[in-house]
Amino acid sequence: MSTSASPKLAESTAVNEAIKARMAPKQATQAAPVDITANPVAKIVFNPEAAPEERSRxxxxxxxxxxxxxxxxxxxQLEAYKEYLAQQRTLMQRKLIELSSTTVxxxxxxxFADMNKGVLDFREMIRPxxxxxxxxxxxxxxxxxxxLDTFAEIEEDRKREADWDRRTSGVESEARQITSDKEMLERDIAKLKTQTGLFGGIKKSAQAEIAAKELLIAKRIDDLKTCRxxxxxxxxxxxxxxxxxxKFKAEKDQVRKMLDIxxxxxxxxVEGIIKAALDYIDKSQVTVSELRDELGGIEGQxxxxxxxxxxxxTVVAILDKGIDLxxxxxxxxxxxxxxxKEGEDTLxxxxxxxxxxxxxRHVTALLDSGRGTKKTVADLEKDAVxxxxxxxxxxxxxxxxxxxSSDGIASVATSLNTTIQALNNSALNEASESVRDSMRAMNAVTDDVANKEVIRQALQVDEQSKRIMEKVESMSNIAESLQAANKLREDGLSNIQSRLGELSDVTATVRARLQESIGMDAKEPGAAAAAAAPKHVDDKEITFGQI
Known part of the structure; x- marks a missing residue:
């Protein structure tokens, strides 16, 4: 039984191998070149001494x-030559395809990437x-x-922002501290809750500390709300x-960005902008040169x-006309x-x-070949177009x-140079105008101060005049006072003289009375009275105030 199965197995294997061989893809091979060495049609067509018309005949x-x-x-022979022409036509197209550039x-x-990126880079750099x-x-x-008002607003904004940053930093620091304190208190409370007595409850001392810490936590929560x-x-x-x-917010923001740099x-x-412009010019020159090299190769093809x-x-037209003839x-x-013919017999x-x-049949074959040749001529004419x-x-x-290469790159270079110079000129113009406006504002400030100083000086002259008038009035008052004082002094001196006379008289009387008093014991009583009778004494009281 085993001997009968072996031939069948071998036969099945052979059949399978044959099927695989038939189904396996075969490599495409090029047709063998047509040999026209002895072809009379080729000899006629390639004869350089004969004119095309002669070769057609x-x-x-x-x-x-x-x-x-x-x-x-x-x-x-004609069909063999036409097949040769078709092979040559295909071969030449193959060679041209093989010569095609693979780097285009x-x-x-x-x-596309470099040139457009150069434009975008330059635009992004110059836009600010x-x-x-x-x-x-x-x-x-x-x-x-x-x-000037915009600049003042920017300075005010900077001060406000510095204050906001300072306050914000303080609030954040305080909030972090409050959070840290709260977490620490919560940890302490958790530890205190573990302090239990003999019967399992939390110790009273721990409960008191927990209550105190919970109050602190509540206070810190209130502090956190305050921070918020x-x-x-x-x-x-x-x-x-x-x-x-x-309405000038956008302009102010732009100026602020400029001032912050x-x-x-x-x-x-600016150095980056100049470098980007020069790089773009260099890339343009290199790119155009490389494209011209590529195009030169394609143009040769x-x-x-x-x-x-x-x-x-020309060759197919010669064949076509020869076939027609x-x-x-x-x-x-x-x-x-x-x-x-007359007398023609059967044979x-x-x-x-x-x-x-x-x-x-020969004419039919020539007509068929001619139609193919004419189609080839039409195809070649289309290919020529x-x-x-x-x-x-x-x-x-x-x-x-x-x-x-000649004008385009130069034009771009000129445009870039003009743009950069125009920007610099505009910047110088704005700088000069800014100086002019600043000087004008400074003049306005100084003029205002000067005007106020002139008014102040005028007011000072008026004050001096007032002070002089006050002096005049004061001196007038002093003169009047002196006059009154002199009058009083004069009257006083007159009173003093009269009072001195009176004082002298009184003094003499007092002295006489004193003498009488002294000698009264030595004199007779009647003599003393007689001596005293003639003199009349004024009973008016004399005081030191009158003197």
Whole structure:
């Protein structure tokens, strides 16, 4: 049983291998080249000494043999040459395809990326400068003192923002501290809750500490709410400040950005713009040069294509005209063989009809070949139109690239230079106008101070006049006082003189009375009275105030 199964298994394996071999994809192989070394058609077509018309006549003669047996051989030679032409046409197109550049799309991608990125980079770098100039121009032309007022607002904003930052930092620090304290208190409470007595309850001392710490936690929570209120107040102040911004808010923000950048950073920014412009010019030159090299190779291929197509059209046209001449000649032979001769017997008729049929078949073969040749001519004409159109388009592209290389890059360089110089000039103009406006504002301030000083000086003169008048009035009062004092003094002195006389009299009387008093004991009583009678004494009291 095993011996009978082995042949069947071997037969099945062989069948499977055969099926696999038949189903396996076969590698495409190119057709073997047609050998035209001994082809008479090729010799006639490639004869450089004969004119195209002569070569067409020779082709017609070759395709119009006298013997019917030679007709098939001539048609076979013609078809072999046409097959050779088709192979050459395909081979030349293959070579042109092989010579096609493989870096064009990579170059297109690189060019598209680099050139457009260069534009975007330059635009992004130059936009802030343009925005700065626009903002300054808008503010400067908006009216008097708008620039100065805007600058004052920016300084005020900086102070407010510094205050907001300081307060915000303080609030955040305080909130962190409160949170930390609260967490620490909560941890302490958790530890205190573990202090239990003998019967499982929390100790009274721990309960007291827990209550105290819970009060502290409540206080810290209130403090945290206060911090939140402070933070919300800062937010409200910012919102109110933003709501109070005027119509030049965008310009003020732009100027603020410009002022926030330091001088060296502005220098680096302009240096970056100049470098971007120079890099763009360099990339343009390199890119255009590389594109011209690529286009030069493609243009050479296009010239070869046009030349080969023209040569191919000439060869096929020679064949086409030769076939037409051969068809006409062979039709004449068929026409001649269609007429029976006098006294023609059966054998002669059969021979004549055989020849006629052979030439008719030959004419049919020539007509079929001619139709194929004419189609080839039409295809080649269409290819010629496409090839010439392609070459003309390449020529225009070459002209465009030459213009880009000569005028385009120079124009871009000029535009970039003009733009950068215009920006610098605008910046200098805005700077000079800013100096002018600042000087004008300073003059206004000094003029205001000077005007106030003039008024103050005038007021000071008036004050001096008032003080002089006060002095005059004071001196007048003093003079009147002195006059009154002198009058009083004069009256006093007069009273003093009169009182002195009276004092002298009184003194004499007192002295007399004293003498009487002293000698009264020594004198007689009547004598003393007599001596005293003549003198009358004034009983008016004399006081020291009167003296």
């Amino acid at each position: 020779q082709i017609g003669a070759l395709l119009s043999p006298d013997l019917a047996e030679e007709c098939k051989a001539s048609v076979k 799309f990579a170059k297109m991608k690189q060019t 400068l343009v925005d700065n100039l626009d903002a300054l121009y808008t503010l400067r032309t908006a009216g008097d003192n708008v620039v 209120d402070k933070a919300q107040a800062i937010i409200v102040e910012k919102a109110e400040r933003d709501a109070k911004q005027g 330091s001088g060296p950073e502005h220098v680096k920014r 296009a010239d070869k294509l046009v030349k080969i197509n023209s040569q191919m059209i 051969a068809c006409a000649a062979n039709k004449d032979k068929v026409q001649a063989l269609s007429t029976a 002669a008729r059969l021979e004549r009809e055989r020849k006629k049929n052979d030439f008719e 496409d090839a010439n159109t392609f070459r003309d388009a390449l020529g225009k592209q070459n002209v465009n690239l030459r213009e880009l």
